[in-house]
Amino acid sequence: MESTQQTESKIIELKPFTDEMVVNMGPQHPSTHGVLRLELRLDGEIVREAIPHIGYLHRCFEKHSENLSYPQIIPFTDRMDYVAAMNQNWGFCLAVEKLLEMDETKDFAVPERAEYLRVLICELNRIASHLLSFGTYGMDIGAFTPFLYAFRDRERLLLLFEKICGARLTYNYIRIGGVSEIIPMEPGSIDEQNYLDEIESFLDYFEPKIDEYNDLLTSNSIFSERTMGVAVMPAEMAISYGATGPNLRGSGVDWDLRRDEPYSIYDRFDFDVPVAKDIPELGAVLGDCWSRYKVRMDEMKESVKIVRQILAEGLPDGPVMADLKAVRPPKGEIYYRSEAPRGELGFYIVSDGTPKPVRVKGRSPCFSALSALQELSRGLMVADIIAIIGSIDIVMGEVDR
Amino acid sequence: MSDFFSDGFFNNINLQDSSNWATDFVQDVIIPRLPEAVAGHFPMELGTVLVMLAFAGIFVAVVPLLPLVLVLAERKVAARFQNRxxxxxxGPWGTLQTLADGVKLIFKEDFIPPQGDKVLFLLAPYVIFACSFAVFAAIPFGDGIPIPGDFNIGIFYIMAISSVIVMGVIMAGWSSNSKWSLLGSLRSAAQIVSYEIPLGLSILTVVMLVESLSMSKIVDTQSGGIFTWLIFRSPFTFIAFFIFFISSIAEVNRTPFDLPEAESEIVAGFHTEYSGMRFALFFIAEYANMFAVSAIGVTLFLGGWQGVLPGFDFLGGFPGFVIKTLGLVFLMMWLRWTLPRLRVDQLMNLCWKYFIPISFFNILGTGIWGLIFKEDNVWSIGISCAIIYVGLISAYAIAGRNLARRPEPQPS
Known part of the structure; x- marks a missing residue:
């Protein structure tokens, strides 16, 4: 080997070759959104290949679940997508409720009041999640200030969650058959009114802020330069990788489970589903990082709309928990999906009629979206990798489970 | 304009000027105070050198205080922008925070990567530190404040010295034996070398108008109040100021051009592996640099220590100079906490496709301007200000129309 190199070095190279550099991005890296490790093969700044390695946050959620009773699994779902834990609780509870065959005809349906509380809280949680996504995306692109603005507003939401369930991050609020009543809130009481007023004042404060953030970041020309036309994911590719939620809608596919497969009481509310499209005047290409980001920004407005409708109607009277003696689903299996902030969150549960499930499988939207990273990032630059990771908005807790 | 290009530019470099003030100091201040017997035999050369060393010592002692203030200012400014x-x-209102941080850094472990190039690793911070401080030698701070490096090629010296910084950056990145550091240092090299061109070209427009490279002469020509400041002297220097300012932000690696130390991409770039006091040297150098380029900008374009009105001291003298410089520094902080970061190729595009052509156009324009108006008078300045005014108004109108035409970005 050495001798060949020596002889080669005598020939004057007209085309100097460059070595590829293999770099590990992560698991400790400020903008891989958790403990994602990317194996980058770099040619200078150009990324030849980015291979994601996952599993640094694996906590055996699925195996754990086989040894726990159904209500005991709910806190584990909190730890999946810890940014939108309410929605994770709900996704799991929906699946178990379906398995229990709870509906109006049975005597243990989910009460109306609980359904309203669930939608209210989960939409607020969606706003909190998208706010975090917006803030960290700004930071990934290099603007630090939007991050703190986002956290400032998210803080108010967390205080609202704290008031209703006592926790700020892992709520364990939505239970099988209703919602938790750890902090009692009598229907029609002054507590309830205060709480709803507080939400309303937050919405009044927050709605103009979305436009402010759009001015600050979305329409910033450096930000657009960095994100528009970068990592374009066409609709077919998004579907083939199983991307869901804002990532799918960012590719122009008009699909939202809340509208197209309405669960709970989503069919009663009037809201739009923001879908990205080509905007040649701005330079935005359908399916690029900017489109995915913008869908999230617009979704916050839609969530505000839904919450406002609930506030206008007011919470119905009644209990917040179904009259459920024990959670012992009949023998069978179920796959049930719901629209979490990051996309289609599905739970596949196999029951053998005992209080413990035989198998629980979580279908994580982030995992599917992350699998597209390798194809999206080929031939781009190091800085673009950061832009992609931010735009597909992964939470490693959910990818690894 | 012609004299230092025609009869041998490099033959004319006069370093003698620089030692004059020290010799004068020895003659006027020291010798009269010595006893008669000694005064006659006082070694002038040694005395001059000692005086210069003493002044250098004052510089080295005083200038590090600048970053101390600027770091705190940056943190406070950022906090204001971010509702914190x-x-x-x-200390009161956290005013001693930087001091505490400095003390912490002194006591930290001085880590040297075992696989790295030890000599270069140890040397790199000092190269950067020394260069960014050497720049201060040629800055005219105020009326009567001696300029240790007042050569007739002052601005040339500043450009030369500040270019050496990139060597330190590459040394740091290479010797750390870390891939991220290497990436950062190469980014930095490409960036600084590229942006030096528009920077130098925009300085050249000033030099063409003043017909001197000497910093003190550049300041002297701006003594007639705000409209004799070089930024208003001709429409081309007005453009040059903005190119200078943006390029100097790129030179000191700050957002939106902070790619060499992009935190979210390559963690800290070339100084990732540095710890303790060596890291502090980078940090101090960064802020000293920021102040230095702002001071140069003020000297070249915003009248230096000359006041707004001739004969009045408002915004003049040393305090005025510092206020103007801090104004530019604040502008840099403002940009940093507002704007996202460019990508490497976009950074290069901006430099090579926009700034450099515009700078060449500027030089051509300045040459023509110099031919038309042989010397500055009321007419030239009046016409210049009128053109700048009309240009600003029309730029505003065009931008406004484009913004109005731009559709509301709403894909939904």
Missing amino acids: TGPMRV
């Missing part, structure tokens, strides 16, 4: 209070614990 910033550091509040150490």
Whole structure:
């Protein structure tokens, strides 16, 4: 080997070759959104290949679940997508409720009041999640200030969650058959009114802020330069990788489970589903990082709309928990999906009629979206990798489970 | 304009000027105070050198205080922008926070990567530190404040010295034996080398108007109040100022051009592996640099220590100079906490496709301007200000129309 190199070095190279550099991005890296490790093969700044390695946050959620009773699994779902834990609780509870065959005809349906509380809280949680996504995306692109603005507003939401369930991050609020009543809130009481007023004042404060953030970041020309036309994911590719939620809608596919497969009481509310499209005047290409980001920004407005409708109607009277003696689903299996902030969150549960499930499988939207990273990032630059990771908005807790 | 290009530019470099003030100091201040017997035999050369060393010592002692203030200012400014209070614990309103940080850094482990190039690793911070401080030698701070490096090629010296910084950056990145550091240092090299061209070209427009490279002469020509400041002297220097300012932000690696130390991409770039006091040297150098380029900008374009009105001291003298410089520094901080970061190729595009052609156009324009108006008078300045005014108004109108035409970005 050495001798060949020596002889080669005598020939004057007209085309100097460059070595590829293999770099590990992560698991400790400020903008891989958790403990994602990317194996980058770099040619200078150009990324030849980015291979994601996952599993640094694996906590055996699925195996754990086989040894726990159904209500005991709910806190584990909190730890999946810890940014939108309410929605994770709900996704799991929906699946178990379906398995229990709870509906109006049975005597243990989910009460109306609980359904309203669930939608209210989960939409607020969606706003909190998208706010975090917006803030960290700004930071990934290099603007630090939007991050703190986002956290400032998210803080108010967390205080609202704290008031209703006592926790700020892992709520364990939505239970099988209703919602938790750890902090009692009598229907029609002054507590309830205060709480709803507080939400309303937050919405009044927050709605103009979305436009402010759009001015600050979305329409910033450096930000657009960095994100528009970068990592374009066409609709077919998004579907083939199983991307869901804002990532799918960012590719122009008009699909939202809340509208197209309405669960709970989503069919009663009037809201739009923001879908990205080509905007040649701005330079935005359908399916690029900017489109995915913008869908999230617009979704916050839609969530505000839904919450406002609930506030206008007011919470119905009644209990917040179904009259459920024990959670012992009949023998069978179920796959049930719901629209979490990051996309289609599905739970596949196999029951053998005992209080413990035989198998629980979580279908994580982030995992599917992350699998597209390798194809999206080929031939781009190091800085673009950061832009992609931010735009597909992964939470490693959910990818690894 | 012609004299230092025609009869041998390099033959004319006069370093003698620089030692004059020290010799004068020895003659006027020291010798009269010595006893008669000694005064006659006082070694002038040695005395001059000692005086210069003493002044250098003052510089080295005083200039590091600048970053101390600027770091705190940056944190407080950032806090204001972000609805925070910033550091509040150490000292009243957190004013001693930087001092506490400095003490912490002194006591930290001085880590040297075992696989790295030890000599270069140890040397790199000092190269950067020394260069960014050497720039201060040629800056005219105020009326009567001696300029240790007042050569007739002052601005040339500043450009030369500040270019050496990139060597330190590459040394740091290479010797750390870390891939991220290497990436950062190469980014930095490409960036600084590229942006030096528009920077130098925009300085050249000033030099063409003043017909001197000497910093003190550049300041002297701006003594007639705000409209004789070089930024208003001709429409081309007005453009040059903005190119200079943006390029100097790129030179000191700050957002939106902070790619060499992009935190979210390559963690800290070339100084990732540095710890303790060596890291502090980078940090101090960064802020000293920021102040230095702002001071140069003020000297070249905003009248230096000359006041707004001739004969009045408002915004003049040393305090005026510092206020103007801090104004530019604040502008840099403002940009940093507002704007995202460019990508490497976009950074290069901006430099090579926009700034450099515009700078060449500027030089051509300045040449023509110099031919038309042989010397500055009321007419030239009046016409210049009128053109700048009309240009600004039309730029505003065009931008406004484009913004109005731009559709509301709403894909939904």
